[in-house]
Amino acid sequence: MSTAFVYPGQGSQYVGMGKDLYESYPDVKDLYFQAIEILGYDISSICFEGPEEKLKQTCITQPAIVLHSVAVTRLVKRISASYTAGHSLGEFSALIKAGSLGFEDGLKLVKLRGELMQKAGDLNKGTMAAIIGLKSDTLEEMCRQASSEGIVQVANFNSPGQIVISGSIDGVRKAMVLAKEGGAKLAKELIVHGAFHSPLMESAREDFKAALDSTEFKKVQIPVYTNVTGKAITPQTEVDRIRKSLYDQLTSSVRWDESIVNMIKDGARDFIELGPGRVLQGLIKRIDNSVNTSGVDKMEDVEKVNE
Secondary structure (H helix, E strand, C coil), X not given: CEEEEEECCCCCCCCCCCHHHHHHCHHHHHHHHXXXXXXXXXXXXXXXXXXXXXXXXXXXXXXXXXXXXXXXXXXXXXXXXXXXXXXXXXXXXXXXXXXXXXXXXXXXXXXXXXXXXXXXXXXXXXXXXXXXXXXHHHHHHHHHHHCCCCCEEEEEEEECCEEEEEECHHHHHHHHHHXXXXXXXXXXXXXXXXXXXXXXXXXXXXXXHHHHHXXXXXXXXXXXXXXXXXXXXXXXXXXXXXXXXHHHHCCCCECHHHHHHHHHHCCEEXXXXXXXXXXXXXXXXXXXXXXXXXXXXXXXXXXXXXX
C-alpha cells in the first residue's frame, strides 16, 4: 500500500504548536532558529506562547503552519511518501517535501503570500462561509445567481457536502440565503480576514508573481496533487507549471476532494497529515472512508509513527 503525505492550511494553527518538538529535538530547534533569521521576527515565541490573535494574523499564520509541517516531516524517519498534496497554503509544504522548493525559499514565499493576502483583505473587504449539505453543482449554480449582488464563488471543495464559498459580503450573504432556501443543513459565515480563493485576492496574485518568477523551483521527486486542478504534477512536469499553479491558486477554488480521489485512484491507501490539527484527516474520511488516516502533530505522534 502506498502512503500519501498531506499538509494542512490556514485555520489549523493553535497556540502551543510545535513547542514540545522544539524542546525535545535539537534539529527542530535549529529549524526554528533558521526560520527566525529568514522571517526577521521570533516566530517561535508566537507559536508557543501566543497571543492567539497575533498567531491568527494571516501574515504570521502562514509561515507558522509551514514551519511546523516541515519540522514534523523531518522527524518522520521510517515512512516514505509516494504522493503528496497540501490544502491551499499546505501546497507549499507539499512542494518542499517533494524536493521542488527549498525550505528557505519556501518560507520567504509564504511570508510574502501571507502579507499580500492580508493586504488584499484590507483593500477589498470580503468574507467566506461554510455550506454543509448541498451538492457542489447545486451550490455553484446558487453562486452564479447570487453574483448579481456581488462577487461570490466556491473557494474550497473540501469533501462531499462540505464546501466553502468566498467573495464580497453581499454576494456571499445572498448565496447563503439561497443555500438555506435550497436545503443546506448549515450556512455559516466564517471569521476571516479576507475573501481567500476569490477574485478579491487579485492584487495579491499580481504582486506574488514576481516573487514566484525569481524563486528557484526544481522538478518534483514525487507527484504533487495541486489545488487548482486536483491532478498531479509529476517528475516529468516542467517547473513553470508549478509556478502557475501557485499563482492561480490565490484566486481559484481549492479542489481538495478531487485531489484525494485522484490520489486514491493512483494507489494511495494510507494518508498521513503532517502539521497542526486534524482537519484533513476528517475531510479525507468523508471523501473515502475505506482509506487509513493518521496525523503527526505532537511529539507523541512522532514517536508512534517511528516505532
